[in-house]
Amino acid sequence: MADDFMLDTDDLERRMDGAMAALKTEFASLRTGRASASMLEPVMVDAYGSPTPINQVGTVNVPEPRMVTINVWDKSLVGKVEKAIRESGLGINPQLNGTIIMLPIPELNEERRRELTKVAGQYAESARVAIRNVRRDGMDQIKKAKADGMSEDDQKFWEDEVQQITDRHIGLVDEALEHKQAEIMQV
Template identity: 45%
Template sequence: MIAELKKTAEAKMVKTLESLKNDLLKIRTGRAHVGLLDHVQVDYYGSPVPVNQVANITLVDARTLGVQPWEKNMVQKVEKAIRDSDLGLNPATQGDLIRVPMPALTEERRKEMNKVVKNEGEGAKVAIRNLRRDANTHLKDALKKGEIPEDDERRAQDDVQKLTDKFIAEVDKMLAAKEAELMQI
């Protein structure tokens, strides 16, 4: 029972890290990467679908994305969807290729993005701590019901705390890497 509880807590903490990683990918750093447009929706015959399902997204260079819709009639719709997104990008069409240059970030914008990164990280840390609390609550309930001895409950709580510390350190590492990436010019 204790092993299953720890395994469940660890699996949920891994999911929290994955979620943070995806959230951090969406934060623009001035460098181009193909995952930047993943959440941009385009109207495809009446249905909103992600851009990467109607076009091929490539890196033209370090600061430019190339978006090539698979259908010629989708070029204008994809360009409009990118322009209207919350990313602040200004795409330019050349034939059937849409070039999306990444504007350089100002110092003020970089600091603002750092605040967003810290906020995302704090949210992930809170989620991990909540998972620790839930695991400890289950352990205390099992102790009260007499399902586990007190020594095992204490050891399990220590293990859950070590797991929590490990994942919070991982969150800190991810945040430091993203902040360093943001501050690069």
């Protein structure tokens, strides 16, 4: 009965890829001293009685390396968008020009860069933990099959398979972290 055990490695990979996608989203929200439309993704505006992403109330553009502009479609929301950006903790001071909100991106000082690399490290560690949790789920499935009569050779094969998938994803997290930290520290 246990000889026909098949671990769904595609499911494990999909779940680990989800942790990587979440990490990339978190990295995109970290300011590196360069303008990026993705830095506004976590900011929600109280529009029409519900929290709404900025890109659904206006057009976000990056006309210059150190400038983000938001062309708000509804004039009545300009103040709410400005307030949401001020309260977001991004450390950016919006400037109004009619329905266009300009966000000049200031240079990052050395201390702020070091803080951001630590935050990037925390994001990466969270992704590693998520990947290890998926690994644990896979190993638990293997142990259950072993208890149901799986051979030790099969058990070893599947454990090695899960470990290889885990190692590859942890390597991707480390690589992404190294790249992001280099990007943050670049002056």
